[in-house]
Amino acid sequence: MECPSENKQFLSVFFSNLKEAVKEKFEDEEFDPTGIICDEASCNWQAMQEIFRRDLVERSKSCDFHYNQSINRTKGKITTGDDDKEIFKTLATDLMEAITSPQYEKTKDALQMFIGTNENLTFLNNWLTWWNKRRAHWCYAFRPDHFAPGANLAEEERIEVGLQQVPNCSCPFKTKNPSKICMHIVFALLRYFDVDENSMLLHQLAYTKSEFNKLKNSLVEIRTNNESLEQSWILSRKEKLPGKIPNCSGCKAKSIMPGDLHIYVKGKIVLKNNIQKDVTFRFCPDSKCLKNILTWSNLKPFTCAFVDF
Structure with missing residues (x-):
């Protein structure tokens, strides 16, 4: 489509003309496509909503190409080394390919944990926030697919x-x-x-x-959380350090402030291509938090903690 600029006004004209052309060609007064695939530019979605019924917008998707294009552009802005570039690309891709909402949330947690390892990576938070708000358009776990198998997205303790x-x-x-x-x-x-x-x-x-x-x-090698080195869980008061105040790695909600009693353990973020990143995981001294071990880590299940005051 050739137009002076890509905005809601011109895209509305395009969709309106498309709708009328299809009606005329197929003598179909109720032109109602299964969905539309476009990039994530907001003008596309605003124009669709103006010309078509709202449920069409809810059935539409953004294309994988533009999401991956955004990953590669953002990856190029990372200045902390090639390993960090690959960690970001792997986690961002896994975010799109998540099959269930719990899998999406766990991958997002891993990406947020990675971003928190270096203050020079904090600009990635804006990227993650922007795409997370639009996850229903591009993430496999959320975006509609009317030909997909039936799904059970309920969170279960254990599924076999x-x-x-x-x-x-x-x-x-x-x-x-x-x-x-x-x-x-x-x-x-x-x-x-x-x-x-x-x-x-x-x-x-x-x-x-x-x-x-x-x-x-074709069964691939399965990585488990038990493939780790000796780890020590330490009960301690949070020391005052420069940088962002960390959140609990278990509940993700509580900020661990200087002086707070907490349990920490040194481990790694481990990705499926065996790229690793050293991380200090910090937890509330609560059994529920300590059981919620990040999937993308090499942490063994918590058994006991050493005291260090």
Whole structure:
């Protein structure tokens, strides 16, 4: 489309002309597309909302290309080293590819933890805040997809997925809907069996023997939180240090102020491509917080703390 500038006025003209052209061509007075894919510029969404029904806007998406383009542009602004550039790119990509909302939140926590490791990375908070507000447009866990398997996005303490010729899952959704695929099975196929996101295996209720054997042979190495060095959890008063006041790594809500009683442990943010970043994790002295270990870390489960006053 050629126009003087890309703004709501000209995009409204474009969508209006498109709507009328389709009506005339197909003699369809109720032109109601499944959705529209565009970039994240606000003028696109404002124009769509003006010309079409609101539910079309809710069904539309931003394209992966522009999100990845933003990642690469922002990555180029990082001055703290190539490792930090790769950590940011990996976490930002995983944010988009999150299958469930809990997975999205855990990845966002890891990205925020990474940003907090160096004051020269704090400018990334603005990037994260901007995209987080629009997550329904671009994140797989939130944006609508009318051809996706049924999802159970409820947070569960433990979900067991059995990958066999007829896959099963212990989640309530799969139990009540045995003829549908739950997102836990899809996530397992994508994450641990390296299945392509366009593969029909993601939509099958069962596999042939040859398909299942191929799946078994494609199982990727699974990283667990137990792969860590000796770690000491220390109960201490928070010392006064320069820089941003840290939040609890467990609840993410409480700020740990100088003089506060807290538990800290030195560990690493560990990504799937084995890039690592040294981090001091700080927790409220609360059992609920201490149980909430960040997924993208090498921390072992908390057992006891040494006292240091």
